[in-house]
Amino acid sequence: MSDRMKSLGIDRLSLEERVLLLQDIADSIAEEESPLTDGQRAELERRIAANRANPDNVIPWEQIKAEALARFQK
Numbered sequence: 001m002s003d004r005m006k007s008l009g010i011d012r013l014s015l016e017e018r019v020l021l022l023q024d025i026a027d028s029i030a031e032e033e034s035p036l037t038d039g040q041r042a043e044l045e046r047r048i049a050a051n052r053a054n055p056d057n058v059i060p061w062e063q064i065k066a067e068a069l070a071r072f073q074k
Contacts, residue, residue, distance in 0.1 A: 001011045010018060036044070051057075 005011050010021070013021065
């Protein structure tokens with residue numbers, strides 16, 4: 001275990017306590033820094049809503065892959 005973990009007393013925590021601490025740290029980072037702009041978040045929310053409204057309106061992966069391979073083989 002690193003010296004920093006020992007100096008913070010993390011070495012004295014149980015495995016469960018360290019996992020919970022890790023989750024708390026990850027949550028605190030997520031709260032401070034959002035990797036998405038407001039516009040990106042709005043677009044994702046719009047796409048999720050559109051998918052929920054019409055979940056059968058999709059293109060199968062096999063079709064997308066075949067079209068992409070055909071386009072790059074020209």
